[in-house]
Amino acid sequence: MSRINLTSLRKMKAEQNKIAVLTAYDASFSHVLEQAGIDIILVGDSLGMVIQGQESTLPVSVEDMVYHTRNVVRGSEKAFVIADMPFMSYANPDQAIMNAARLMAEGGAQMVKLEGGAIVVDTVKQLVERGIPVCAHLGLLPQSVHRLGGYRVQGRDDEHAQQLINDAKILQDAGADILVLECVPADLGARVTKAVDIPVIGIGAGNDCDGQVLVLYDMLGITPGKRPRFSHDFLADAGAIPAAIANYVQDVKSGAFPSAEQQY
Numbered sequence: 304m305s306r307i308n309l310t311s312l313r314k315m316k317a318e319q320n321k322i323a324v325l326t327a328y329d330a331s332f333s334h335v336l337e338q339a340g341i342d343i344i345l346v347g348d349s350l351g352m353v354i355q356g357q358e359s360t361l362p363v364s365v366e367d368m369v370y371h372t373r374n375v376v377r378g379s380e381k382a383f384v385i386a387d388m389p390f391m392s393y394a395n396p397d398q399a400i401m402n403a404a405r406l407m408a409e410g411g412a413q414m415v416k417l418e419g420g421a422i423v424v425d426t427v428k429q430l431v432e433r434g435i436p437v438c439a440h441l442g443l444l445p446q447s448v449h450r451l452g453g454y455r456v457q458g459r460d461d462e463h464a465q466q467l468i469n470d471a472k473i474l475q476d477a478g479a480d481i482l483v484l485e486c487v488p489a490d491l492g493a494r495v496t497k498a499v500d501i502p503v504i505g506i507g508a509g510n511d512c513d514g515q516v517l518v519l520y521d522m523l524g525i526t527p528g529k530r531p532r533f534s535h536d537f538l539a540d541a542g543a544i545p546a547a548i549a550n551y552v553q554d555v556k557s558g559a560f561p562s563a564e565q566q567y
């Protein structure tokens with residue numbers, strides 16, 4: 304069975320078919336996600352918080368990411384697998400190339416994801432020139448949580464909103480093939496999605512994005528603490544994990560998720 308690829312994902316955007324994405328960190332969940340028809344599995348560095356119990360994603364290592372990516376890839380056959388590049392593993396282009404190569408060659412990822420706007424443009428260009436597909440990540444950047452002063456909605460004022468749209472365009476021009484957009488007002492999510500040709504996957508970025516992603520343990524309602532407003536406990540409704548994940552995929556595809564209460 305061949306995996307979903309960038310051509311099929313671009314076609315989904317062009318044909319306005321929503322892209323369903325969830326995080327996973329092991330082979331068993333990867334298999335369940337795939338059975339439910341997930342398009343993309345993101346091996347997020349959120350594993351630092353939901354698997355390792357850390358306070359942020361910052362302590363996650365390249366080694367951790369390679370290990371979890373390898374397990375996710377083993378559990379799936381069809382989904383497109385993206386692996387996060389952890390904090391400071393892409394501080395310069397050379398370091399980024401070495402670490403991204405590990406995530407792809409040892410982990411088996413089809414794409415790597417890194418956080419940031421103009422500051423990472425050179426790195427994105429160099430990764431893409433070497434044949435490494437890149438997913439950009441804008442809006443709330445969890446690896447910059449201490450600079451941002453917490454996990455807050457981004458792009459609320461005109462200046463920051465415009466900056467974010469400009470960043471999305473320059474990242475696309477640098478060669479990024481997918482953009483994750485986290486925690487921005489829904490109208491800004493819609494503007495960014497319209498401004499670029501690459502698929503925009505939202506998390507707390509409103510219903511008009513080309514697809515949606517959630518942290519798996521948030522949507523199963525098992526992450527300790529308060530659930531983010533943009534998430535929903537699908538397990539509470541469905542009563543079983545495979546049904547919860549199937550409902551999520553269906554709700555993303557139909558546009559039922561996110562609803563008005565799950566947007567900013």
Ligand code: KIV
Pocket residue numbers: 326345346347348349350387483485506516518
């Ligand atoms: O690490 C992660 O799970 C992510 C999502 C929040 C998009 O980057």
